[in-house]
Amino acid sequence: MSNSNPPPGTSDVFPEEIPLWHRLEDSAREVFPLYGYGEMRTPEFEYTEVFERGLGNETEVVQKEMYTFKDRGGRSLTLRPEGTAGIVRALSGTDVMNGIEKRVYYLGPMFRGERPAAGRRRQFHQVGVENAGRIAPEIDAECIAMLLHYLEKIGITGSTLLLNTRGTLEDRPPAENALREYFGKDIETMCDDCKDRLNRNVWRILDCKQEQCQKVIEAAPDVVSLFSPETQKFFAEVCEILNRLGIKYEIAPRLVRGLDYYVHTVFEVTHPGLGAQNALAGGGRYELYLPGSKKPVIGVGFAAGLERLLMAQEALELAPPENLIPPVFLVGLGGNARRLNMKLAGDIRRAGIPAMAEVEDKSMKAQLRAANRINANFVLIRGDEEIDKGIVVAKDMNAGTQEELPESEVIKWMLPKIIKKC
């Protein structure tokens, strides 16, 4: 019903779906450390300037998608719309500025005030990595390899890796001029957004999807050829290393990406069957400026959207993870039996087996139905008769058989059957 809805663009994740999330999170915690990356946690909000300066004032994210508010001290704070700026803000206090490499990954919610659509939420979740402090084509290539390793780990196949270079800050002006000159001639035929972008951010015109703009964009100058020889060499090396690693990619000359901090290598992984928002993950090399600092933090990283990874897994019909240990249900007939069962349930749990004991005065039939509903493999039944005899009835739900056991034997009875299952 409508009144149980959370705010637009946010979702509740119920326990039934949590294993799917754990699979993504556990896999990240498994794969990234293999490359020397450690988990890092930064605040979910930052000073607004961290994002304004870090992502670029002209970006759409900063201009119209941030959740910004003033705290009681009058500080302007913003719910993080992405992960890199906060991580880099924290790392800037370390010796990354002296060329010492830091390898970190993070996991958590991000916030963007957009209109929700398929694969787009206002609170969404990312897993990302940052390699900060050093620059080398090898690092970029390994970062991409690590992303693909992660996707492989979580069973996502059939994705496409798109690759491009944004050049350095010094490379941009000549290329920008060429683009501005070229698009300037036909700007009247292009969409309103592009008209605006011509002066504000010409690069964004390159990935405009409007049909009338596409015709003009197709014949646009090849900006990469205008970049410096060093920049072109850097990109060629990244490609060459990827070739050697056996990683397939597509060069996407119009891949620009929406954050201003990118330089050199940029990449995106797309997947069919995600709808209009088809990017599973994206990233690249960056030079990120923090407020009050003249020197940028350099690094390379990526972020993947957990909701989109889930969508891809669903499109691939990946089987959900299974519970390894089947639960036990304790049927109790009468208050005395139920209290004894609570004690026994505690012992069973301490043996590592999930146990649920009935707490209400319900019929045998109702209690067994409940056991069936939670897919209990074993049921322990106790009533006055059993209490008098000093035993419990242990029932194997799959076999349909049952036997009488002293309470102290119950765990010993179950364990071998459980181990056999796993």
Added chain:
RNA sequence: GUGGUUGUAGCUCAGUUGGUUAGAGCGCCUGGUUGUGGCCCAGGAGGUCGGGGGUUCAAAUCCCCUCAAUCACCCCA
């Protein structure tokens, strides 16, 4: 932020040109078995028809507004 589509039971959905007490399947509860689940049978609970206003003798149905979901634009993970 702009547009399209959709809102009826916990879930998936019927509901005729406006017509009397709003239905089905699944799920849930109880019984058929004095203390034995799944299958079957019988019964039962559960609905401000998203919300508000309007038209009408009469609105789930028509009109307006609003909220929400969803998809697309846009943006990006």
